[in-house]
Amino acid sequence: MATNPLEANPRGIPKAPFVGKVEEFVNDGETEAVLRKFQEMLAKYKYMEVHGQQRKKNLESKIPEIKKTFEMVNYLISREEDDEPIETQYELTETLWANARIKASKTVCIWLGANVMLEYANAEARDLLTQKLSSATKSLAQVEEDLEFLREQITTMEVNTAQVYNYDVKLRRAKKA
Numbered sequence: 778m779a780t781n782p783l784e785a786n787p788r789g790i791p792k793a794p795f796v797g798k799v800e801e802f803v804n805d806g807e808t809e810a811v812l813r814k815f816q817e818m819l820a821k822y823k824y825m826e827v828h829g830q831q832r833k834k835n836l837e838s839k840i841p842e843i844k845k846t847f848e849m850v851n852y853l854i855s856r857e858e859d860d861e862p863i864e865t866q867y868e869l870t871e872t873l874w875a876n877a878r879i880k881a882s883k884t885v886c887i888w889l890g891a892n893v894m895l896e897y898a899n900a901e902a903r904d905l906l907t908q909k910l911s912s913a914t915k916s917l918a919q920v921e922e923d924l925e926f927l928r929e930q931i932t933t934m935e936v937n938t939a940q941v942y943n944y945d946v947k948l949r950r951a952k953k954a
C-alpha cells in the first residue's frame with residue numbers, strides 16, 4: 778500500500794495511491810487496517826487543505842496591501858524633488874481620519890510586521906516591496922497549485938476508501954452465503 782516516496786508534488790506532498798483492483802491491493806482480513814490507513818491519509822490531506830486555504834487567504838489579503846504600499850512609494854519618488862507639500866488624509870483610528878500637508882522626503886518608513894518599522898531610502902523601499910510582491914505572488918501560485926493537488930488526492934482517497942469498503946461488504950456477504 779505504500780506509495781513511492783518519490784511521487785510527490787514539488788513541495789513534498791505525497792501522492793495518494795490509486796487502487797485499481799482491490800483484490801490485488803488488499804490481503805484477506807486486512808480490509809479494516811487498510812480502511813484505517815486510508816482514513817488517516819484522508820485526514821492528513823484535509824488538514825493540509827485547511828492549512829493551505831488559510832495561507833491562501835492570508836496571501837490574498839497581503840498582496841493588495843503590498844501593491845498599495847508600492848504605489849505610494851512610487852508616488853513619493855515622483856514627488857521627491859517637488860517643493861510643494863502633498864495634501865493627504867491619514868487614519869488616526871478605525872473611524873477617524875485627519876487631513877495633513879506633508880513634504881515628500883527621500884526616505885519612507887515601512888512596517889515589517891511584529892511591531893517593527895524600518896526607515897528606507899525610497900529606491901531601497903521600492904526594491905524591497907518589489908521583492909516582497911514577487912515572493913507573495915509566487916507563494917500564492919504555489920499554494921493554489923498545492924490546493925488543487927490536495928483536492929485530487931482527497932478525491933482519490935475517497936474513491937479508494939469506497940472501493941475497499943464495498944469489497945469488504947462483498948467479502949462479508951460471500952462468507953455468510
